[in-house]
Amino acid sequence: MKMALLIARKEFTEMLRDGRFRGAGAIVFTLLAGALLLGWQSHREVSAQHRSAQEATRAQWLKQGKKNPHSAAHYGVYAFKPQVPLTLVDPGTDPYTGVAVWLEAHKQNEFKYRPAQDATAVQRFGELTGATVLQLLVPLLVILLTFNAFSGERELGTLRQLYSLGVAGSELASGKALGVAAALGVWLAPAAILGSVAIVAASGQSEVVASGPRVAWMALSYLLYFGAFTGISLAVSAWAPSSRAALMILLGFWMGNGLVAPRVASDLAKSWRPSPSAFAFGQQMQTALAKGSDGHDPGARAKALEAELLRKYKVDRVELLPVNLLGVRLQDSENHGNEVFDQSYAALWENFAEQNRVHQVVAWAAPGLAMRSISMGFAGTDFAQHTHFAKAAEDYRRMIQRTMNDELTYRATSTGGPYLAGEELWNRVAPFTYTAPAAGWVAERQAPSLGVVGLWFVAGVVTAGWSARRMRVV
Amino acid sequence: MKYEWRNLSADRTPLTITLLLGLALVYGGWNGWQWVSFQRATIAAALGEERERLAAVRTEIPKVEAGERKVSAFTDPRLPQALGRGPGARYVVMPPSALGALAVGQSDLYPYYFKVTTGSKQTFLNSDEIENPVHLLAGRFDLAFVLLYLFPLVILACSYNLISAEKEGGTLALALSQPIALPVLTMGKLLPRVGLVMVLAVLLPVVLVGLGGGGGAEVRLLLWVAVTVAYGSFWFALAVAVNAWGRSSPTNAMALAGLWLLFVVVIPAVLNVGVKAAYPVPSRVELIQATRVAGDAATRQGAQLLARYLEDHPEMAPAEKGGAPDFGTVQVAVSEATERAVQPVLDRFDAQVAGQQRMVDRFRFLSPAIVAQSAFNDLAGASADRYQHFLAQADEYHRQWRGYFVPRILKKVMLSAADIDELPTFRYREEELSEVAGRLGLALVGLSLPTLLVGFLGWRWLGRYPIAGA
Numbered sequence: 001m002k003m004a005l006l007i008a009r010k011e012f013t014e015m016l017r018d019g020r021f022r023g024a025g026a027i028v029f030t031l032l033a034g035a036l037l038l039g040w041q042s043h044r045e046v047s048a049q050h051r052s053a054q055e056a057t058r059a060q061w062l063k064q065g066k067k068n069p070h071s072a073a074h075y076g077v078y079a080f081k082p083q084v085p086l087t088l089v090d091p092g093t094d095p096y097t098g099v100a101v102w103l104e105a106h107k108q109n110e111f112k113y114r115p116a117q118d119a120t121a122v123q124r125f126g127e128l129t130g131a132t133v134l135q136l137l138v139p140l141l142v143i144l145l146t147f148n149a150f151s152g153e154r155e156l157g158t159l160r161q162l163y164s165l166g167v168a169g170s171e172l173a174s175g176k177a178l179g180v181a182a183a184l185g186v187w188l189a190p191a192a193i194l195g196s197v198a199i200v201a202a203s204g205q206s207e208v209v210a211s212g213p214r215v216a217w218m219a220l221s222y223l224l225y226f227g228a229f230t231g232i233s234l235a236v237s238a239w240a241p242s243s244r245a246a247l248m249i250l251l252g253f254w255m256g257n258g259l260v261a262p263r264v265a266s267d268l269a270k271s272w273r274p275s276p277s278a279f280a281f282g283q284q285m286q287t288a289l290a291k292g293s294d295g296h297d298p299g300a301r302a303k304a305l306e307a308e309l310l311r312k313y314k315v316d317r318v319e320l321l322p323v324n325l326l327g328v329r330l331q332d333s334e335n336h337g338n339e340v341f342d343q344s345y346a347a348l349w350e351n352f353a354e355q356n357r358v359h360q361v362v363a364w365a366a367p368g369l370a371m372r373s374i375s376m377g378f379a380g381t382d383f384a385q386h387t388h389f390a391k392a393a394e395d396y397r398r399m400i401q402r403t404m405n406d407e408l409t410y411r412a413t414s415t416g417g418p419y420l421a422g423e424e425l426w427n428r429v430a431p432f433t434y435t436a437p438a439a440g441w442v443a444e445r446q447a448p449s450l451g452v453v454g455l456w457f458v459a460g461v462v463t464a465g466w467s468a469r470r471m472r473v474v
Numbered sequence: 475m476k477y478e479w480r481n482l483s484a485d486r487t488p489l490t491i492t493l494l495l496g497l498a499l500v501y502g503g504w505n506g507w508q509w510v511s512f513q514r515a516t517i518a519a520a521l522g523e524e525r526e527r528l529a530a531v532r533t534e535i536p537k538v539e540a541g542e543r544k545v546s547a548f549t550d551p552r553l554p555q556a557l558g559r560g561p562g563a564r565y566v567v568m569p570p571s572a573l574g575a576l577a578v579g580q581s582d583l584y585p586y587y588f589k590v591t592t593g594s595k596q597t598f599l600n601s602d603e604i605e606n607p608v609h610l611l612a613g614r615f616d617l618a619f620v621l622l623y624l625f626p627l628v629i630l631a632c633s634y635n636l637i638s639a640e641k642e643g644g645t646l647a648l649a650l651s652q653p654i655a656l657p658v659l660t661m662g663k664l665l666p667r668v669g670l671v672m673v674l675a676v677l678l679p680v681v682l683v684g685l686g687g688g689g690g691a692e693v694r695l696l697l698w699v700a701v702t703v704a705y706g707s708f709w710f711a712l713a714v715a716v717n718a719w720g721r722s723s724p725t726n727a728m729a730l731a732g733l734w735l736l737f738v739v740v741i742p743a744v745l746n747v748g749v750k751a752a753y754p755v756p757s758r759v760e761l762i763q764a765t766r767v768a769g770d771a772a773t774r775q776g777a778q779l780l781a782r783y784l785e786d787h788p789e790m791a792p793a794e795k796g797g798a799p800d801f802g803t804v805q806v807a808v809s810e811a812t813e814r815a816v817q818p819v820l821d822r823f824d825a826q827v828a829g830q831q832r833m834v835d836r837f838r839f840l841s842p843a844i845v846a847q848s849a850f851n852d853l854a855g856a857s858a859d860r861y862q863h864f865l866a867q868a869d870e871y872h873r874q875w876r877g878y879f880v881p882r883i884l885k886k887v888m889l890s891a892a893d894i895d896e897l898p899t900f901r902y903r904e905e906e907l908s909e910v911a912g913r914l915g916l917a918l919v920g921l922s923l924p925t926l927l928v929g930f931l932g933w934r935w936l937g938r939y940p941i942a943g944a
Contacts, residue, residue, distance in 0.1 A: 038750075042750075053759040119750070124580070125738070244724045255627070266609040275604055382608075
């Protein structure tokens, strides 16, 4: 162990003195710091816009004036997706999902306005975010630091000298790994501190508490990921015939892992588990809504409902019912609609989940995919958390509908003129609040990806040690 | 050169790499093809639905006229306000272009069809395609991706040790002892590689477009080939220049990999951040709020708005005087007023995005990859420009549509079955080649100039290449 530390110190000093490492490290650090600062700035602006919009939509709801409850239901409210503080590290799929959904009567709407639509095509090269730097550039830095760790010593002939001194291969490997870790730490630790400060600055009090475990999970996963890259690089450096070959192999792996695999996985997922077109999805939902779940036409459904009510209240004419038939009918159609929406959206989301499982399978060969998924997950910007929000918004919509329809059913029973409700009723609808799921919820869903990164880490450590012990000395 | 060709065929590495490129091109082409087919199928389904719907309306109207079917004022197909809002609506579609299969570009982000109604624009300009956001984030493995990212790598892998390997193998001095100059030798070594890789990169798009029966797209295809060749040439020139620098093969490899990373990954990402910082686009929640506020205000003053509207358009006033204005007529005034009130907000968004685009157009010359990307998107009809072009036509059609319905709504005309065939129809007009040509000419210059510059530097450096010694 003492020997390993000694080697680590030597490696560390050497790297710090190497102009190339200093240059590359400074570039990566600058990009990371810049990305975090810009992320922080855009998070601050967007979350303020969303917060004020949420307050405005609430005020509009309350001040909509005297109306029939069903008109109010049609008027509805908007739900704006809140921006979680960790967006500043990894915006994930947020630019590609809509920012707001209209919660109106009869319909579960799609989220509208994807921020990426308001950007140029350059965006498609990939955004400069904390996540991009951590997932793409830091591993590259690791490769540059380690590709000639063993092969370089061998080519210089110093490897033989080391062995003649009685240094064990595994000691050499762990020393090299520690040296790299320390050198990386010089750049990454300040970036991590900067990132944490930005996250705390961007969070409200309750959010800081919620963000803590997420940040911890994320940081740990990234460390494992970097560890895996270090291990693989060292192993390749030990095995490759020359430094040049080691670099080629590692760059090839880096390319495949970071740039090719995400696209290949997307296209494979699309062709294996094709998702419906928006048109087909809408048509299918329309047909289901028109048919009614029991397969009868709505006329028959309404008649059956009427008969049931007459039976229930033991009267023989609709006029004698103690409840408002319109309210009952509206709620009945909501119930039917909800069944259809539940089915349609569940099927669509399951379809996406299946596509994401294809990504997970590809991730066994390209751990970058797993890391991307983990990072988005703990940042709160993956699709699972988008649907979590969408479901909360939909539940809120259904609550509004029920409140409005109940009002019609039980209060609007007099027949004289249209029934108008006022602010008292609008106030009975509590404001929309949303709590993002806890870190544990995410960890559970990210288990396969965490498994992939963990396994790659273990594999990296094992192969590095093993290759170092068995490598050619000359 | 002949010997170099023989040498190349004997060495497995370049051949394997080129083979991989070929496979990637085929796979990319296939993916693009799938996407185009998907769009075509969706458009066909939408137009089919429109045909069936209109046919149903045509048979329903006589029944309503005869009193065989009872309908409410909201669903009476004879009423223009009911028909124009839904049952009679027509689709405007932008079919994929002849070169559509070559680049997915921005086409997965923007709608390619809208269902136009008499409602305000905001109500129908939102038919986003359903897509797993993870896929939008990752982008697609299409031909353009292969050409932008992998094609340069293959070029660099084939030529990073063009001269340095000869030197390290000790054959350089030998070859140059013959009556041959280093630049000539370099060209002789370069051309077979250029030929092999370029032919491969160019062949597949030509075949793909040919299979699709790309009539009238010959010029575009030619331009595509020109952009590919110009982009490839840049990377070859870069490889020669780095070789001419006179360092060892591993150093060359490192330098070229670094340059690739700089041009293809770092500069685009930094530029993207830069334009966003210079022209920040606020969240669209602002637009939603503005639309809502304007809509509320318009609804509140509905009747007054209508009166003012009729003052402006007396020719549209209903024949008989008196009577409260019905829902349909008020709706017309309200939706037009809302649209007018929201327009400044929309313009603000558009101005910011346009500012971003202007800045990208100016700074794209920093990286040939960005120049090539926007040229590919333009040629494949997958650019934001083509979408704007479509949007303008959709807007124009929406005006036509309203021009047909609004006077009839106000005059309370009852439509007949024969009128269904008279509804305005839409036909997409493709961007004129001249509109694209200007942008592309600039792109070709933007690709060629750096190539010439780098090539020239390489040539100069070759003149003082250290033939022997470290």
